[in-house]
Amino acid sequence: MEVLSLISLVLVSVSVGIGEAETKSFLINCGTNSSVNVDGRRWVGDFTPDNNFTLGSPGVAESTATLGGDSIYSELYKTARIFAESSNYTFRVDSGNYYLRLHFYPFSFVNYNVNESAFDVTANSLKLVAEFSVPGEISRKNSYLQTLGSNLSSFSLMKEYFLTVDMDVLVIKFIPVEGSFGFVNAIEVISVADKLFVDSVSKVGGNGAKTSVNLGERGIETMFRLNVGGPEIEPDQDPDLWRMWESDDSYMFHADAGAQIGNISNITYSSVNDSSIAPLLVYETARTMTNNEVLEKRFNMSWKFYVDPNFDYLIRLHFCELIFEYANQRIFRIYINNRTAADNYDVIVRAGGKNKAYHQDYFDVVSPRTDTLWIQLGPDTVTGASGTDALLNGLEIFKLSRSGNLAHVSERFGSSEKGGSGRSKTLKNRTLWVGIGAGIASIAVLAALCALIFCFCNRRKKNCSTKSNPSGWRPLFLHGTIGNSTTDARGSKFPLGNKNLSGCMVTTRMGKRFTLAEIRMATNNFDETLVIGVGGFGKVFKGEIDDGTLVAIKRAHPQSEQGLAEFETEIEMLSKLRHRHLVSMIGFCEEQREMILVYEYMENGTLRNHLFGSDLPPLTWKQRLDVCIGAARGLHYLHTGAERGIIHRDVKTTNILLDENFVAKMADFGLSKTGPALDHTHVSTAVKGSFGYLDPEYFRRQQLTEKSDVYSFGVVLFEVVCARPVINPSLPKDQINLAEWAIRWQRQRSLETIVDPLLKGNYCPESLKKFGEISEKCLADEGKNRPTMGEVLWHLEYVLQLHEAFIRSNVGEDSFPSSQIPESLEEGHVGVSQSIASLDEETSIDPKAKEDMELSIRQTSGSDGAVGVAEFSQLVHPQGK
Structure with missing residues (x-):
C-alpha cells in the first residue's frame, strides 16, 4: 500500500512537472523578492532567486502599505518595479500562443512623480505601447465611463495582449522616455494551448464574405471584454485563461434599451473546439431588447466604445439562445459602426439549437478620423420572425497590430500617433x-x-541657422520682428531683431544674454545640490548672478528634444507677458548646444509645499486667500490681457510659486495655448495637463477653452482648503480623487467637515461657505456653466472681505460681526471702488474701458454704488489690449 502511494505521488509530481513545462506560464509580483497568493494562484517575486526568468537592470523597488479601490489584485499592486533606464524581463518559453498581461497601479512613489511617468513597452519585436502614461490612461477610461453616465472609477490598469511566439524566449522590454521613467506592478505570461482565433473572418459591410486577416502574424490587444446582461466575471471564474469579463452596464448607450435574462440549465458549447473561447458563465446570461412591441421597428440595443483610430479591429460576439426552442423565432440584424455586419441572424440556426454556446467574429477598420466603435443589435423586420428583438451574451473587441506596432500615442495626452x-x-x-x-x-x-528657387531659399535659411546655431539646435527665440521695437501686452518695450551681414533675421532677444561661463558660475557648475526642480526638458537650478540676485535657471537637456516644444512655447508666451502675478524671465543663454532660461527666484517655492508634504509652517486662512487671489489675477490677465487671450492649460499648485512676501505668481507656460479667434468658441488641440486637474469636458471633446483653466483652478481651491493631494491612491476608494470627494461634501454644504485640521477655528465660517460655493461653480461639468476667471477673482475678493471683517470684529474694531453682515454683502454686493480695484489693479485694461465699466456699474447699482454679482459678471470680461 505504501509503495502504491509512493508511485501515485511520483506520477502526480511528474504530471505537474510536465504540465508546467508545457504551459510555460509565469506569474510575476514585481518590485519584491517575496511571493504572494492571489486569486488562487501563486505570484513569484521578480527578485526571487531561481525564478525561471531573468530581470535586466533591476531599477528600483517601491512599495506601499495601503491602496485605494477594491481590486482583487490589491496585494499585487502594493509593490512596483521602477525603471529609470531601459530594462527587460526575459522568459524561457516554448514556441506557441500566449496571453501577456501587464498590471499597473500608480500609487505614490517615494522619489518619483507618477504623473510624470512615460515609457514604451515591447514584446520581442512587437511594440505594445509608446509614450505610455498610466495615470493618463486611467483618467481617459474614467472620463469615458462618465460620459456614459457610469459612477464607476478605475484606479488600476491591466493591458492584455495575445502573442504568437516563434522562438524560445519572450523578452518584455520597458523603455522610459528621456527624462522620465517606467514602472510595472505585475506580469502574467499564460500559455494558450487551444487556437482562440482563426484567420478567416467575416468582414463588416461585406455581405457575409470572409477575409483573411493573418492573425498568426499579428499581435492582438484586448480592448474590451464584456459579460453582456450579467455580472462581472473575475479571473478565477475563468480558470482556463484567467480572463476578466466586465459587466456591460457601463458601456450601453441607453441602459434601459436591453433587459437582462438568464438560464443556467444544460448550456453546452456548439463545438468542442470552443471550450476555451469563453467560460459557460458568459452564456448563462444575456441581454434582449426591452420594448420589442413598438410599431416602429428601428429600436436597437447599442454599445459605444472609444478605441484607437487607424487600426484594424476584431469584434467577437457571443450568443446562446436561452428562451426560444426553434428556428425563425428570433431573427435580428447586427450593425458595427453603422454598417451591416449581418442580417437575418438566427442564433438557433447558427449554434445548432437552444442552450448552445456560439461565437461570431467580425473584422472592421477604424479610420484615422474616428475614435469610436458602435455595436448595435436590432430586429430584422423583413423576416417575419415571431420575436422581433435581438440577443447578445458576450462581447470582445481586439485591436490588431500593423507592421509590428500596437502602440497608439493618444492625442488626449500628447503628440499624435507617429x-x-x-x-x-x-x-x-x-x-x-x-x-x-x-x-x-x-x-x-x-x-x-x-524646386530650384526653394532649394536656394532653403540653403540660405540653413546658412543663417548654422551660423547662429552650428550644433543643430533649433533657435531658442523664434519670434523675430521687423522694425525697431515691439510692445508686449503690458506696453513694455523690447529691442527687436534686425538683419545681420548675411541678411538673416536676428531673432528677438528678451532680457539679458548670459554667457555659459556666467551660468556655470551662478550654479557652481550645475551643482546637483542646487537642483530645485526637474521636468521633461531637464533641471531647474538655484543660482546667484553677479549682482547677488538669486535666480532660477532652467536648463534644457542637451542630448534630447524631450520637452523642446513646451520649452519654446514658454519662451513665446513670456515674450508677450508681463504681470506682477506671473513669474518673470530675466534672461537666457544659448551657447554650445545649451538652451537655458533664467527666471526670478521664488523664495518660498510652490504653493503645494506649503499645504502638505513638507515641514514648512502652514499658511493661515488669510494667506491662502491672498495666494488664491494672486493666482486668479495672473490667470485673469492671461485670459484677457492679450487680443485672443492665453489659456494656461496646466493650472496646479506646483505651478503657483510664492516669493519672499508670499505673493503668488503663475509659472510654467510650456503647455499654454493662444485662445480661440473671435469667430470661434474653442481651440481644438491634443489634451495635455495633469492628472487630477484635467477638465473632463476638454478631455472628452479635445476642445480647449478658458473654462478649462477655471476647472483646474477649482481643483486648486479645494486643494487649498483641504491640504491634501488631488489624487491619493492610499485613501479609501471614495476619497482618492479630491475633486470628486470635496464636491460631494460641498453639495451637502458640509465643506467644514473636510477642511485642513490646521485651519480649525481660524477662519470665518461665512467666508468658507462662499469659498466653497465658488469652488463648486468652477467644477461644473460643462464649461458654459462655470464662471469666468474675472468672476472667480471677484468672489475670492469678496471672501477675503468677509474674513477680514470677521477678524476685525473679533479683535474689537469698529466693524460688523459675521452674523450681522449687511444684506448687500450677503447677496454678493460690493462697492464700486472696491470691485474695480480688486478686479486687478495690474491687469492691462484700457483706461477708457475702465471708465466705461465704472459708469456702467454705477448706472446698474443704484445710489449706494453697489453692484450685484449678476450685473458684475457681465462687466468683468474686458478684452484688454
Whole structure:
C-alpha cells in the first residue's frame, strides 16, 4: 500500500512537472523578492532567486502599505518595479500562443512623480505601447465611463495582449522616455494551448464574405471584454485563461434599451473546439431588447466604445439562445459602426439549437478620423420572425497590430500617433505630383524651376541657422520682428531683431544674454545640490548672478528634444507677458548646444509645499486667500490681457510659486495655448495637463477653452482648503480623487467637515461657505456653466472681505460681526471702488474701458454704488489690449 502511494505521488509530481513545462506560464509580483497568493494562484517575486526568468537592470523597488479601490489584485499592486533606464524581463518559453498581461497601479512613489511617468513597452519585436502614461490612461477610461453616465472609477490598469511566439524566449522590454521613467506592478505570461482565433473572418459591410486577416502574424490587444446582461466575471471564474469579463452596464448607450435574462440549465458549447473561447458563465446570461412591441421597428440595443483610430479591429460576439426552442423565432440584424455586419441572424440556426454556446467574429477598420466603435443589435423586420428583438451574451473587441506596432500615442495626452497616415499621405501626394510632372511637360518645367528657387531659399535659411546655431539646435527665440521695437501686452518695450551681414533675421532677444561661463558660475557648475526642480526638458537650478540676485535657471537637456516644444512655447508666451502675478524671465543663454532660461527666484517655492508634504509652517486662512487671489489675477490677465487671450492649460499648485512676501505668481507656460479667434468658441488641440486637474469636458471633446483653466483652478481651491493631494491612491476608494470627494461634501454644504485640521477655528465660517460655493461653480461639468476667471477673482475678493471683517470684529474694531453682515454683502454686493480695484489693479485694461465699466456699474447699482454679482459678471470680461 505504501509503495502504491509512493508511485501515485511520483506520477502526480511528474504530471505537474510536465504540465508546467508545457504551459510555460509565469506569474510575476514585481518590485519584491517575496511571493504572494492571489486569486488562487501563486505570484513569484521578480527578485526571487531561481525564478525561471531573468530581470535586466533591476531599477528600483517601491512599495506601499495601503491602496485605494477594491481590486482583487490589491496585494499585487502594493509593490512596483521602477525603471529609470531601459530594462527587460526575459522568459524561457516554448514556441506557441500566449496571453501577456501587464498590471499597473500608480500609487505614490517615494522619489518619483507618477504623473510624470512615460515609457514604451515591447514584446520581442512587437511594440505594445509608446509614450505610455498610466495615470493618463486611467483618467481617459474614467472620463469615458462618465460620459456614459457610469459612477464607476478605475484606479488600476491591466493591458492584455495575445502573442504568437516563434522562438524560445519572450523578452518584455520597458523603455522610459528621456527624462522620465517606467514602472510595472505585475506580469502574467499564460500559455494558450487551444487556437482562440482563426484567420478567416467575416468582414463588416461585406455581405457575409470572409477575409483573411493573418492573425498568426499579428499581435492582438484586448480592448474590451464584456459579460453582456450579467455580472462581472473575475479571473478565477475563468480558470482556463484567467480572463476578466466586465459587466456591460457601463458601456450601453441607453441602459434601459436591453433587459437582462438568464438560464443556467444544460448550456453546452456548439463545438468542442470552443471550450476555451469563453467560460459557460458568459452564456448563462444575456441581454434582449426591452420594448420589442413598438410599431416602429428601428429600436436597437447599442454599445459605444472609444478605441484607437487607424487600426484594424476584431469584434467577437457571443450568443446562446436561452428562451426560444426553434428556428425563425428570433431573427435580428447586427450593425458595427453603422454598417451591416449581418442580417437575418438566427442564433438557433447558427449554434445548432437552444442552450448552445456560439461565437461570431467580425473584422472592421477604424479610420484615422474616428475614435469610436458602435455595436448595435436590432430586429430584422423583413423576416417575419415571431420575436422581433435581438440577443447578445458576450462581447470582445481586439485591436490588431500593423507592421509590428500596437502602440497608439493618444492625442488626449500628447503628440499624435507617429508615422502612419501622415507619412502615407505624403507619399501619395508625392506620387501624384510625379505622375502629373511626367505627363505634362510644362508643369514639369515649372516644378523644376520652383524646386530650384526653394532649394536656394532653403540653403540660405540653413546658412543663417548654422551660423547662429552650428550644433543643430533649433533657435531658442523664434519670434523675430521687423522694425525697431515691439510692445508686449503690458506696453513694455523690447529691442527687436534686425538683419545681420548675411541678411538673416536676428531673432528677438528678451532680457539679458548670459554667457555659459556666467551660468556655470551662478550654479557652481550645475551643482546637483542646487537642483530645485526637474521636468521633461531637464533641471531647474538655484543660482546667484553677479549682482547677488538669486535666480532660477532652467536648463534644457542637451542630448534630447524631450520637452523642446513646451520649452519654446514658454519662451513665446513670456515674450508677450508681463504681470506682477506671473513669474518673470530675466534672461537666457544659448551657447554650445545649451538652451537655458533664467527666471526670478521664488523664495518660498510652490504653493503645494506649503499645504502638505513638507515641514514648512502652514499658511493661515488669510494667506491662502491672498495666494488664491494672486493666482486668479495672473490667470485673469492671461485670459484677457492679450487680443485672443492665453489659456494656461496646466493650472496646479506646483505651478503657483510664492516669493519672499508670499505673493503668488503663475509659472510654467510650456503647455499654454493662444485662445480661440473671435469667430470661434474653442481651440481644438491634443489634451495635455495633469492628472487630477484635467477638465473632463476638454478631455472628452479635445476642445480647449478658458473654462478649462477655471476647472483646474477649482481643483486648486479645494486643494487649498483641504491640504491634501488631488489624487491619493492610499485613501479609501471614495476619497482618492479630491475633486470628486470635496464636491460631494460641498453639495451637502458640509465643506467644514473636510477642511485642513490646521485651519480649525481660524477662519470665518461665512467666508468658507462662499469659498466653497465658488469652488463648486468652477467644477461644473460643462464649461458654459462655470464662471469666468474675472468672476472667480471677484468672489475670492469678496471672501477675503468677509474674513477680514470677521477678524476685525473679533479683535474689537469698529466693524460688523459675521452674523450681522449687511444684506448687500450677503447677496454678493460690493462697492464700486472696491470691485474695480480688486478686479486687478495690474491687469492691462484700457483706461477708457475702465471708465466705461465704472459708469456702467454705477448706472446698474443704484445710489449706494453697489453692484450685484449678476450685473458684475457681465462687466468683468474686458478684452484688454
